Structures are given as structure tokens and as C-alpha cells.
Amino acid sequence: MILAKDIRTILRGDGVIWAIFFVLTACSLLAVYSATGSMAFQTYGGPTSAFFVKQLLITVLAVGVTWGLSRMHYQTFMKLAPYLLVISMIILAATLLVGVESSSARRWLKLPFTELTIQPSEFAKLALIVFVAKTISSRQEQIKDFKEGLVPIILPIVLVCLLIAPADLSTAGILFATCAAMMFVGRIQIRYIGALLVAAAIGFGLLLVIGNFLPEHVRVATWISRINEFIGVSGDEYQITQSKIAIASGEFFGVGLGNSVQRNFLPSPYADFIYAIICEEWGLIGGVTIIVLYMVMLFRCVRLATQCNMTFGLLLAIGLCFLLVIQAFANIAVSVDLVPVTGLTLPLVSKGGTSLVFSSMAFGIILSVSSYIERNPKSAAADAGHH
């Protein structure tokens, strides 16, 4: 079909991943549309349509970013990797010292001469994954060696995670987990990874100690209270209870778009607890579909790996995919009461500009890899047949 062919020339890369990308961004638009019907918006009247238009513009920007990156050769990032990493470390350190505080977490950095604030950890996530992918792929020969293989990879990971952790433990956690998974796939010895996990635990302990001396910089109190909440010590599980009520209220087919009741009771229903609201409005069918979409994306990346050699591009795609899926599952796990409340967003779906743009960048790079990567002759032929 000519039409399909035209689309293929415009949207380069894996078609299924493109489809998933569009479905998820559509979900985010619907969620914001629904938000304008909530009690808060009804109360203040105000320009609810303007609010929706703003989200629409961000979405258009996000699609543009994805499209642009998908057409850019991913090798570019390999060359940029060391610089990106150094820049991200500097701004992370700056944020820790002079960042803007919001909701008692110092996660934002105000851009000079503007009113815009950005979340440097989002940028650092991408930079670190690019760097780790580059290092693992370029050191495949010595990868089993401690000094030559492990240390050059592990040092930047530890540094970046330590810089993020004081203000945003959850992000540091998922980033660390993503890197560990990449290292695992990248054939680093399992005992080293095991040792690394132990080191991480010790690092966390150290952080707690530091936090006692610097409460303004490390959010120890919040972590403890959230963990207490989770294990039921405090007895007050307001958010979780409301989340469960939302999930149960939707039953299988949901109460319908924009009809959520629980959005009035849940704090930030369109970010942290969006999965619960999706379950309420679109039913369990909708909720499970979201989980399936992320798994299909992971599957497409795994499938890509079966078609090409162990290269920077492949590790990059897998790393970014891990990052998105881990964050998504962590977000959902909060809503279904598997882990303590974290404040992580559901990539692409949650309301919020920074998160949406950086998630789109991850998608763009994955699509770029799927488009430009060199396939093994045998599987490439099979793939061509598929298209």
C-alpha cells in the first residue's frame, strides 16, 4: 500500500514501537482532558481549555522530539557520551547546592534568565545510560576483568546515583537498577553485580547517616515515613486506600472517560496515581493494556537483539527500554500497593512536561537504533519480509 509506504518513510524505525508511542501519548492527552473535569478545575472555572491546549503543545513538542531523534543516527550519541555525562554531573551537583525546592524535594534547577525549571536528574538518566552502553560495548573484550571491565563502568554509575539520591532516592534507585540490568546483559560477571548491589545497600546506609546531619539536603525523614506507611506502622494509608478504591471502582470496563470520582481524593491523580485513575475510568481492561503495551515494547527490543550483534546501539536501546519499563512498573507497583509511595511518573502517560519530553527522547533514540542498526544478514532478510 502506498499510504503505508509513505508512513514508513516518515516514521523510521520499528512500527510497533511507534504505535505504542502514539497510544501512550494519546492516553496522556485523554488523562489531562479528564483532569479538566475534576473538582479542582470546576472550582476555579478558569481557562480549562487553555490548560488542555498547553498539554497538547507539549505533546506536539514531544512527538517532534521523538521524530527528530528517530531520524538522527544513534552513533552521534556515542561520541557525545563523555561530555553529556560530565555536564549532567555538574548540573546535578549544582542542583543539590542551589536548586529550587518544591514539595520539600530539591530536584529542580532554575534556568538562568528564565522562569523555567528543569529536573536535571531526567537528563542525567539519559546521559548515564548512553555512557554505560558505550563503555560496555567498547570493552566487550575485557568485560570479565575487574579492573579493565568493571571499574570504568561502575564509577560513573555510582557517582551519578549518589548525586541524585539525596533529593530523589527513587530515581536513583531505578537508574541504578537499569544500569545493573544493562551490565548483566552486557556480560559482566554475576558476582561483581552481586557485590555491587551489596555496595549500594552500604551506600544507602551511609546516606542515612549523612542525612541525619544534613536534613535540608537529604530526605531521610520522608523515606522513613513512607516505608513506615508501607509496612503499616503508621496505620494511616490514605493514599493507598484511595488508590485501591479507584482500581476496584472501575471493575472490568471502567466508569468511563472523565467520570473518575477518586481523582478528587487522590493527591496528584494525574502523575503518581495515574494507573489507578486509568483503572477506574477505563476498567481493569485499560490498566492491563497499559502493562501489556510496555511489555510489547520490551519484546520488540529483545527481538531486535536477536537480529543484530552486540553493539553500542543494541545496548543503548535495551538500556533505555529497561529504564522506561522499570519506571513504568515502579509507578504501577505503587498504585497496586506493591512498593512504598515513590513519586515516580508513568513514562509518557503522566501529566508533566519534563517527564514527557525526556521519555520521548528515550523513545526517539530507541527508534533511531531500530532504524539504523546493522542487522545480521539472515535475520535482516526475515525482518524485511516482515515489513
Next chain:
Amino acid sequence: MKRRTELLGRLYLCFFLFALVALLLVYKSLQIGVIEGEKWRSMGLQANIKTMPLQAERGRILADDGSPLASSQPFFDIRMDPNTKPLTDEYFADHVDSLAWYLHKHVDRDKSPSEYAAWLKQKRASGSRYIVLQNGVNYDQMEKFKTFPILKRGQFKGGLIIERQQRRLKTFKQLAARTIGIPEGNRPSVGLENYYNEDLTGKEGQQVVQRSVGDVWIPVSDVEVINPRRGADVKTTINIGLQDAAHTALERALRQNEADKGVAIVMEVETGAIKAIVNLRANGYGYYQELYNDAVGTPYEPGSTIKLASVMALLEDGYANKASMVDVDGGVARFYDRTLRDASPHGMQEIDLQKVFEKSSNVGIAKLVTQHYRGEDKEKTFVNRFKQFQLHKISGVDIKGEGQPLIKDGIYGQQDWFGTSLPWMSCGYELTMTPLQVLNLYSAVANDGKMMKPYLVSEVAHADGRVITQKPKVLKSKIASNYTIKTAQELLSGVVERGTATNIQSPWIKLAGKTGTTQFDYANTQNKKTKYISSFAGYFPADEPRYSCIVVVFNPKQKDYYGSRVAAPVFKEIAESTVRLNLEMMSEFADASFDSREVLSARGYQNDITRVLSGIGLEYKDEEMIKWAKLNGRLNEDMALAAINLDDQLPDVVGLGARDAVFVLEEKGYRVRLLGSGRVSEQILRNENSTDQRVDLILE
């Protein structure tokens, strides 16, 4: 190839682990949504979270000039959640002492800072989520709490809980208190607060609250509220100046006459707008209060004031005119087994109807009425005339609980209709009406026969800008023929000119009306002393009526009980105060009736004097550019303003009003003490030799 296999193997393993997590998430979703579904769904409906109404600010009740008669004042109850989660032990420990110090300083000085600190610590330790810091604080005090240590961190982080409440305040306390009414609350709602409750209430907002320890509901932080919509402002027809004047005059009369209770109503003749409505009852503690709306709610036997209706019936039927003669037999007549007497014995025999009315002869009225309406079919026609005058109908004023008038049907042979019914009814007995209903008859006569519906509210202004105006309504466009109305007006003027109410003639305004002296509780033979209801109903100015007014005094216990002696002077005082409040009313009258009346010499601020003089429309000679002046001369003859000197070190302020005198003296640096009220009659300098000199002003 080995590398590739290893990589793929590890990747598949990762995928497998992810798939397991995904399955776990799906399972958890299903567990919550399906297996435990019922539990969570019912909890959603259940009571640990609910939306609570947010009270809307109640609208105000306003006087005719827009000034508030009743308004809601917000006040706040200050609570604290000492165990709010973000409040850490360290932070609490660091700041609890300074919070305690602030509480000691601003809330309760009798409780030492250490007592406060111990109390706060104990409450935190015991897990309390809701402690009372202070109740009933005003807005400024509430704002102060927001600056206290710990609390300044806000509701979520500092545990500060502010609960907004409302208190209803009447600006003028007792003035028209019963008519303004009481909103729904501990006591049953009455008055305009009750009648216009729906408009005044506004629309409730909503807030999400959460059940906390001890069955207390606290607002859930982070969740938005729907703000309430303020209630409508209800603008009444009540004029504060008139209401005040009527209240003061009636209260004084009640006190002087040791009466049980009294009513005074002032109504605008042309529209039916009630400008003042006073209801005073002895409260058992030696003074009078607005305790019940007798003006609207209590029917009584109106007595002689209803003779107006009897005479109008005779006139309508053509049975009599002003000159019709009747023998009043010295004031005593027998009807069947009962003797009817005039209020006091007199020697009059054959007099005309005009005199009968002016002297309020019961015998005269009863004789004329029985003479023309006696007989099986005719008695009903007399009653029907009363019904033509709308005496059997409620007025429909906007106060709930208006008393139903009782007018018998006048059907011959019926159980409630006796041989004596006709004569007694013609004199205002065997029928009951409320003071407002009686007044409305007089008002209609003053309004050339057009009966208006009495009303209290002219405008309801909603918060969204919608304004509903209530226009005057006509109850009956003509209650009697022009001839009847005109004659009735002449008779009513005659009562004040020559009749029972000559004592209330006023130099400022011409009055018209009718006295009423009703015996009541006469069936109770135990009473040693006869009880009376003293009343006066009428209107003014007599020639161009603007206001109608009724004064009813129940059971005066001093020597006077006649309507002319007890109620009529109150009527006069009210009428004169309307002149004071509407200077143009006087000009029409003063020009015509007063020529060379001596002016009380007036001293004061020049602008004030000229404003009064030109307000009345009097001519005077003026000096340019003076500040303080005195007025000399006779009214309309060589009146002139002359400058007076108040620039001495100690100016002579005798003759000035208190406000002017204080202004002049304080400008010179004296402290001033006022004794009494009125104008300055004497001034005394104290502490002459000290630096702190004071002037005492004796006012009269």
C-alpha cells in the same frame, strides 16, 4: 558466537523477569479490583472519607439606604494536629518551646510556657490528631496563628487546622430585631431571616474530610475544595432613622405607662413599604425588648379605630353623611341585655356624625349602625362592607405567621351572631385584627382608596449580580367611593383638630387619625382592674399623606389608658421625626402655616446652619466666608447669619453643639469632658495652672 549466546541468554532471562513482574502487577490489579473488589468499592462509599459542606457566607439584611441591619461575621476556631506526619520528632522538639511561648503570650497568659510545652508534648506523645488551641478568634488573630513556630509551616507540615465559623450580628441590636429575625439555629427561625432564608443562605461549597482519631473530621490536605457561593443581600424598606425614632418613642411610652407590650408601625402610603416596625414587650427584668412580632402576628380587638370602617360603611350605603344627627343620650345606651357606654360620661344629646366620630362616641356609632343595618338580611350587608374594605383578609406581608383576622359573617340566627354583635362590632369589638391589618385600612384611606400590600423587602441582590426588585403591589385599587374616602379623610383630620386627639397637634406637621381605647380581658370577672389596649392609627401630613402609622399599647397600668393619652403622643413623636428626617416635608407645611415664629438662636458651623436653612427653604442673609456663625432674627423675617469669634485662647463655646464644641476646644489643645447631652450650656476650665488643662462641658 559464544558472546552472542551469552548475551541473548541473559537478555531472555531479563525479559522473563520483567514478564514475571508484569504478571504480578496484573495479578495485584485483579486482586484489588476483583477478589477484594467488593471490600474496596464499599469502602469508597463508606464513611472514612466524605465530602462536607462548606458553609456559604450568609447574605446581609440591609436598611433602605443599603446600610447593614444584619450581617455575618466570620470567626475561626484554631486547632492543631500535633501528629501530622511531616512534623518530625526533631523539628517538634526544637520548636515546641517557642510555640508554647507564643501560645502563652497570645492565647492564655495564665498558662505558663512550660505548662503549654508539657501539654503539647503530652498530646503528641498520646497520638492526638486534633487539639483545640483557641476558639472564636477573629480574622486578625487567626492570621497571627499562621506566624507561630511550627504552625507557620501550614496545615500539612505544621498541623495548623483553621475552622471557619459564622456569627450573625445585628448592627443596631434591638432595632427591628424581631422583624429582621433569627436565622435557623438553636432557636426557631423568625422574621425576614426566616422568610428570605433561601436567598440569604447562598450555595454551600464542598470539602473533602477524613475521619481522624476520636471521630473528628479533618480536611484532607492536597485535595481541592469547591468554594461556597455567598448568599444574597436582602434590602429592606426599613429606614434606620425612623425605626430608631419609633423605637425610642414607643419604649419611653411603655415605660411611663408601665405597659405590657407595644407596637408601632410606619408605612409609606403610596407603596405600602414598611419604613419602621417596632415590637416591644416587657421582658420581666424591667426593660423592653423585641421578643415577638405582635405587629404582624397578634390579632386584637381594635376598638374605636375600627369606627372608621363603620362610618365608611354608612357613607357607602348612603345611610348617613357628616351632618346626620343622632341622639347619644349622654353616652349610655342599652342594646338587648347589655349597656354600651362612651369612654367617659358627657352631657351631649343630639349631635352630628362628624362630632360622633371626632368625640369617638360608641353610642352614636352603634345607634347609627343599628338604625340602618338592623334586620335579618341587613346585618350581613354591614359585614360585607367590612369585607369590601378587605378587613377579613391577611395583608400578605413578607413575614411568616401573620395573624388571621376574625370577622364574623353577620348571618342572622347563626350561633356566633348575637343581638349585640352589630353594635359592638361597629365599635371595634367581637372582631380581631393585627395592628398591621388595621394600619392598612388607614393607609388605603390616606392613599385615596387604593390599598397597597404592605412589604418589607424591596430588593434581593444575588452574589452573581442578579438583582430581583420587588415592586409595590396593589391589593385593591379602590376600597370605597371617592366620596366616602374624602369624607373619611375629613373626619380623621377633625379628630386631631377638634376631637379626642387635639393634644397631639404639632406645629411642624398636620396629623390625621383616630384614637382607640379597647377594654380587653373583660370576660374575666376575676380582674379587679379593667385592662385596656390604647391605640392610635392615622397618617401624615394630613393634606398630602406620605406615611401612615399605628401605635398600639397593651395594658398600660398607670392612670392614663386612653388612646389619646398613651398611644397618640407616640404617634405625634414619630410623625415629627419623619419631618426631621425629610426636611422637604416640613417646607410644604412650614411655609403655609408658620409666619413669625421665633427662631431658637443657633450657633454652629456656618455650613451646617446654611444647609439646614436651605433644606427647609427659608430665606436668610448670609455673610461670605465665615466659619462659625450664629443665626439671629425671626422666621422668614430678617434672619441673618453673623460671624462669631472662636479664636480666643479659651473660646466661648456656650450654645454650640457638643460635636462642634469639642472640635473647637481640642483644636486649641484642651482635653474635653462631656457631661450630659445636647448643646453646651456651661463650660468650666479645670487645672488652670497645669500644662494639662481640661474643659468640662455641661450639656443640656
